[in-house]
Amino acid sequence: MIEELTTVIKPGPVPDFVETAFVKDLTERALGYIRAGFPVHFRGASGTGKTTLALHVASRLGRQVILIHGDEQYTSTDLVGGEYGYHLRKVVDRFVSRVLKVEENMIRRWVDNRLTVACKYGFTLVYDEFTRSRPEANNILLSILQERVLDLPVGRGGEESYLRVHPDFTALFTSNPEEYAGVHRTQDALRDRMVTMDLDHFDEETEIAITQAKSGLARKEAERIVKVVRAVRASDVCEFGPTIRGAIMIARSLAVLNGHAKGSEDLFRQVCEDIVVSETNRVGTRGNRAKVRELVRTFVRQYSQGDAR
Amino acid sequence: MTATKGATEIKGLRDIRSMRSSGRCPILRLQSSAYLTLYMLRAEKERLDKEAAALKRRRQAIERRLEEIQAQMQRLERSVRAEGPKESSTRTGPERTWRTFSLRY
Numbered sequence: 364m365i366e367e368l369t370t371v372i373k374p375g376p377v378p379d380f381v382e383t384a385f386v387k388d389l390t391e392r393a394l395g396y397i398r399a400g401f402p403v404h405f406r407g408a409s410g411t412g413k414t415t416l417a418l419h420v421a422s423r424l425g426r427q428v429i430l431i432h433g434d435e436q437y438t439s440t441d442l443v444g445g446e447y448g449y450h451l452r453k454v455v456d457r458f459v460s461r462v463l464k465v466e467e468n469m470i471r472r473w474v475d476n477r478l479t480v481a482c483k484y485g486f487t488l489v490y491d492e493f494t495r496s497r498p499e500a501n502n503i504l505l506s507i508l509q510e511r512v513l514d515l516p517v518g519r520g521g522e523e524s525y526l527r528v529h530p531d532f533t534a535l536f537t538s539n540p541e542e543y544a545g546v547h548r549t550q551d552a553l554r555d556r557m558v559t560m561d562l563d564h565f566d567e568e569t570e571i572a573i574t575q576a577k578s579g580l581a582r583k584e585a586e587r588i589v590k591v592v593r594a595v596r597a598s599d600v601c602e603f604g605p606t607i608r609g610a611i612m613i614a615r616s617l618a619v620l621n622g623h624a625k626g627s628e629d630l631f632r633q634v635c636e637d638i639v640v641s642e643t644n645r646v647g648t649r650g651n652r653a654k655v656r657e658l659v660r661t662f663v664r665q666y667s668q669g670d671a672r
Numbered sequence: 673m674t675a676t677k678g679a680t681e682i683k684g685l686r687d688i689r690s691m692r693s694s695g696r697c698p699i700l701r702l703q704s705s706a707y708l709t710l711y712m713l714r715a716e717k718e719r720l721d722k723e724a725a726a727l728k729r730r731r732q733a734i735e736r737r738l739e740e741i742q743a744q745m746q747r748l749e750r751s752v753r754a755e756g757p758k759e760s761s762t763r764t765g766p767e768r769t770w771r772t773f774s775l776r777y
């Protein structure tokens with residue numbers, strides 16, 4: 364009576380995926396915890412590469428991947444499965460001699476959801492931004508991670524009410540501690556069952572490599588962009604500092620506009636100002652915008668010194 | 673349905689006689705007259721007649737709907753059956769092939 368409506372994911376790196384020592388180290392450590400039998404949780408601010416890293420680790424595990432994004436609206440039915448529609452069942456009564464009694468009746472049909480599929484077949488679960496789901500919906504994970512048993516709700520058409528989790532099943536979680544709106548605090552019981560790795564922004568070398576790979580700009584130019592972005596981030600002017608996404612955006616825009624990250628180019632300063640201001644100003648107060656603009660201008664000048672004019 | 677039982681759903685509660693129907697009148701005997709009693713009884717009869725008529729209409733509506741449901745279920749079950757047995761396709765072993773979706777990160 365089990366039917367799955369699930370598509371599995373096969374993750375793979377893009378050609379411009381960057382694996383610096385920093386990324387390799389994180390990946391290997393995470394794989395180590397997983398081999399030791401612990402689910403891994405990447406926690407970090409926006410743009411620290413949590414999702415990408417989780418997919419990378421999942422891809423290294425080589426199993427099919429089930430991807431779930433945390434959602435306020437989720438119930439455990441969305442994760443585990445539930446009754447969807449009807450299914451016709453034929454009951455053949457063999458005890459009535461000679462006359463084959465065939466009784467047909469409609470019974471509710473159970474459909475497994477992604478979490479059940481992952482547990483049953485030993486896939487890798489990537490649960491992105493899992494703290495966005497309500498704790499009650501995530502409670503189902505407690506016994507999966509600890510006792511490696513999935514409690515199934517009753518009514519699963521004659522099947523057992525629990526399912527033993529496949530030995531290959533592993534789970535990777537991500538969350539952003541900065542987000543408060545609509546985010547539920549990690550339940551302590553759940554966090555207790557996983558290894559939490561706090562991610563900071565990538566190191567400078569990795570940020571330069573990513574910026575360069577994603578834009579095709581020269582190394583020297585990627586370096587200048589990253590230095591400006593990191594300097595603004597380190598200053599206390601922005602509530603949310605610019606991320607690697609900002610650096611990628613600046614680099615790509617310059618590439619498209621045929622510009623260069625050089626102090627002699629006005630375009631470089633303009634693009635930096637626009638993108639950094641837009642990334643860091645979530646509320647958009649005029650005074651703060653002006654301050655960030657001024658800061659960007661200073662850093663662009665500072666990191667472009669020594670350029671041929 | 674796990675909602676709490678309303679007073680009307682508690683078996684037997686409806687049958688408890690109210691003050692009025694038990695024949696005892698809250699107005700003092702001394703002051704009552706046959707006219708007043710008659711007036712009150714007529715008012716109660718009118719109210720109960722109306723209620724009985726409403727219940728009768730509701731009962732008819734429920735019965736009509738039950739018939740419709742019965743007919744619709746029979747029709748659908750017939751057509752589902754005609755589509756042929758799907759039983760075997762629902763239970764596939766762990767060897768099943770998955771629809772895969774490749775995701776670049």
Ligand SMILES: Nc1ncnc2c1ncn2[C@@H]1O[C@H](COP(=O)(O)OP(=O)(O)OP(=O)(O)O)[C@@H](O)[C@H]1O
Binds near residue numbers: 379382410
């Ligand atoms: N190793 C890498 N190589 C190339 N690009 C990377 C790498 N890691 C991260 N990126 C890029 O950095 C950006 C941010 O990464 P990602 O989306 O994983 O961050 P996140 O922490 O999940 O952010 P959010 O909290 O906003 O979801 C993306 O554009 C991603 O493509």
Ligand SMILES: [Mg+2]
Binds near residue numbers: 413414415491
């Ligand atoms: Mg993410």
